Amino acid sequence: xxxxxxxxxxxxxxxxxxxxxxxxxxxxxxxxxxxxxxxxxxxxxxxxxxxxxxxxxxxxxxxxxxxxxxxxxxxxxxxxxxxxxxxxxxxxxxxxxxxxxxxxxxxxxxxxxxxxxxxxxxxxxxxxxxxxxxxxxxxxxxxxxxxxxxxxxxxxxxxxxxxxxxxxxxxxxxxxxxxxxxxxxxxxxxxxxxxxxxxxxxxxxxxxxxxxxxxxxxx
Amino acid sequence: xxxxxxxxxxxxxxxxxxxxxxxxxxxxxxxxxxxxxxxxxxxxxxxxxxxxxxxxxxxxxxxxxxxxxxxxxxxxxxxxxxxxxxxxxxxxxxxxxxxxxxxxxxxxxxxxxxxxxxxxxxxxxxxxxxxxxxxxxxxxxxxxxxxxxxxxxxxxxxxxxxxxxxxxxxxxxxxxxxxxxxxxxxxxxxxxxxxxxxxxxxxxxxxxxxxxxxxxxxx
DNA sequence: GTCTATACTTGGATAGAC
DNA sequence: GTCTATCCAAGTATAGAC
Numbered sequence: 001x002x003x004x005x006x007x008x009x010x011x012x013x014x015x016x017x018x019x020x021x022x023x024x025x026x027x028x029x030x031x032x033x034x035x036x037x038x039x040x041x042x043x044x045x046x047x048x049x050x051x052x053x054x055x056x057x058x059x060x061x062x063x064x065x066x067x068x069x070x071x072x073x074x075x076x077x078x079x080x081x082x083x084x085x086x087x088x089x090x091x092x093x094x095x096x097x098x099x100x101x102x103x104x105x106x107x108x109x110x111x112x113x114x115x116x117x118x119x120x121x122x123x124x125x126x127x128x129x130x131x132x133x134x135x136x137x138x139x140x141x142x143x144x145x146x147x148x149x150x151x152x153x154x155x156x157x158x159x160x161x162x163x164x165x166x167x168x169x170x171x172x173x174x175x176x177x178x179x180x181x182x183x184x185x186x187x188x189x190x191x192x193x194x195x196x197x198x199x200x201x202x203x204x205x206x207x208x209x210x211x212x213x214x215x216x217x218x219x
Numbered sequence: 220x221x222x223x224x225x226x227x228x229x230x231x232x233x234x235x236x237x238x239x240x241x242x243x244x245x246x247x248x249x250x251x252x253x254x255x256x257x258x259x260x261x262x263x264x265x266x267x268x269x270x271x272x273x274x275x276x277x278x279x280x281x282x283x284x285x286x287x288x289x290x291x292x293x294x295x296x297x298x299x300x301x302x303x304x305x306x307x308x309x310x311x312x313x314x315x316x317x318x319x320x321x322x323x324x325x326x327x328x329x330x331x332x333x334x335x336x337x338x339x340x341x342x343x344x345x346x347x348x349x350x351x352x353x354x355x356x357x358x359x360x361x362x363x364x365x366x367x368x369x370x371x372x373x374x375x376x377x378x379x380x381x382x383x384x385x386x387x388x389x390x391x392x393x394x395x396x397x398x399x400x401x402x403x404x405x406x407x408x409x410x411x412x413x414x415x416x417x418x419x420x421x422x423x424x425x426x427x428x429x430x431x432x433x434x435x436x437x438x
Numbered sequence: 439g440t441c442t443a444t445a446c447t448t449g450g451a452t453a454g455a456c
Numbered sequence: 457g458t459c460t461a462t463c464c465a466a467g468t469a470t471a472g473a474c
Contacts, residue, residue, distance in 0.1 A: 016439075032348035034253040037467060050470080051440045059468070099425060125347060128400060129251035157424060167415050168424060170401055171394040178393025181347060196386050204423030205376060205387060206318060235457075256449060269452080270458045278450065 017055045019045045025066045025118035033063055033126050063122070063130060064137045070119035071141040077112035078148050081105050098156045103198035105152060110176055110194045114185055124177045149173075172201060236274045238264045244285045244337035252282055252345050282341070282349060283356045289338035290360040296331035297367050300324050317375045322417035324371060329395055329413045333404055343396045368392075391420060 014022075023044040027036045038049045038059060056062045081104045085097075113120045123142070127135065146169075153165045160168070175197060183193055233241075242263040246255045257268045257278060275281045300323045304316075332339045342361065346354065365388075372384045379387070394416060402412055 032253070034251070034467095035348060038469090039467080047439090048441060049468085050442075053469070054439060128344065129254060160424075164415060167412055168419060170397065171412075171416055171419065174394040174397025175390040176393070178389065178397065182389055193386055193390075196383060197390055200387060200390065200420070200423070202423045202425040204419070204421045204426070205379075206421040207423075253449095257451090258449075266457090267459060268450085269460075272451070273457060 016045070016047075020047075020052060020055055020062070021065055021069070022118065024062050025070075025122070028063065028066060028126060029118050029121045033130060060131055060134050063126075063134050066119055067122050067127065067130075067134070067138045068141060070116060070121075070123055071138065071145060073116045074109065074112050074120060075141070075145050075148070077108045078105065078145065081108045099198075099202045101152070102156050102202065103195075105149075106172075106176065106198045106201070107191065107194040110179065110190050110197070111187070113177065113180065114183065114190045115187075117180065117185060121180045124180050172197075175201075235264070235266075239266075239271060239274055239281070240284055240288070241337065243281050244289075244341070247282065247285060247345060248337050248340045252349060279350055279353050282345075282353050285338055286341050286346065286349075286353070286357040287360060289335060289340075289342055290357065290364060292335045293328065293331050293339060293342075294360070294364050294367070296327045297324065297364065300327045318417075318421045320371070321375050321421065322414075324368075325391075325395065325417045325420070326410065326413040329398065329409050329416070330406070332396065332399065333402065333409045334406075336399065336404060340399045343399050391416075394420075 020041070024036070024041055027041055027044065038052055042049045042052055052062075056065070081101075084104070085101060123138075127138070127142075149169055150165070153160075153169050157165055157168070179193060183189060239260070243255070243260055246260055246263065257271055261268045261271055271281075275284070300320075303323070304320060342357075346357070346361075368388055369384070372379075372388050376384055376387070398412060402408060
């Protein structure tokens, strides 16, 4: 779902639009939206500023494209996990599977977030102060993703009030998304953080550290 | 500690520098740093752009002042909690007090964050992309605050590895600080969120919801 | 598809009058 | 302390040649 027009050929033959999109995502992440000039951006892809308007109608449209791709990737990752649990069969011990479902979605969220860092990070770092037209354009996709998590938490934490679930969800989002600003990229690191977050979220830090994530004592 | 030259008189007699500082903090929060022009800012305090240079040597200096004030307020809040536990006496049941110490600091962090939203939010929303001179100027204060939390977690979670404590700390920071972007201001709301975060962080969501924060079932 | 040239706007900062 | 006037730099966007 939420298909993104994927590049067909090898990286060298990426379309002009694709190359601009990637460079923009990276620059927006590193320097911010307003701080990034179309001149610098054009230089990144070996073009001049004016030429970019053949591919994008405005700078805002460029940001919208970056954010839409980022959120589509997050949605896709969520749905993959859903599909995975669907084929696992409906007659599982649904009670004890709650923490595992949550853990799977946490891992998927963090992997998608970091694997596509350039496109996804914008939602964390620059959505809030983006031009209104940009926010409005991207909002439907974002709302859809949040709705999926809202539904997930309702299933997994049925005894909590709606207010509590909302705060828990936003707290969890905060913990995960802030990692964009400090976590080293790399699958191993991301997965370790994901396991820690999932374990901490469900069991808390008051109980014993789990066996596989740390030996006995400090290492 | 980390004393901030506080205004002396009533709000109407705030010095020009103070009024500029508050207006700047608010505008930076709402619109972002680069998006805020000195002309708009001057209009907020009933001045013209050129006049601001009597009070601040540059726009960067203005942002530095905002961020320093914000972080000083956070440090002060942390130290107040430390002092509170100090007078409570050293011969307490230190083992069982770990979760209470943590909860007190979480509440203090969230209160300080939201009570001084305009000044503190900048550290969440615009520190990352701030000009390098700004980041460098404010970094010592930030490092000091983080060091306090690092030490706190070392005392409270002695069995965890340093790596895990770092990730837990940054995850907790993420959960708390992201609330700047969604939590309604207001002491009641902030305190409820603080209790939820503290409880969730220590005990997890897998266990029963605590008695005082929710009745039985959904309400 | 990409270039050059340029129109148009806005912003940070300075100088000097009051 | 605040104003007006102004300089200078930089950015988005457009037009038209190639």
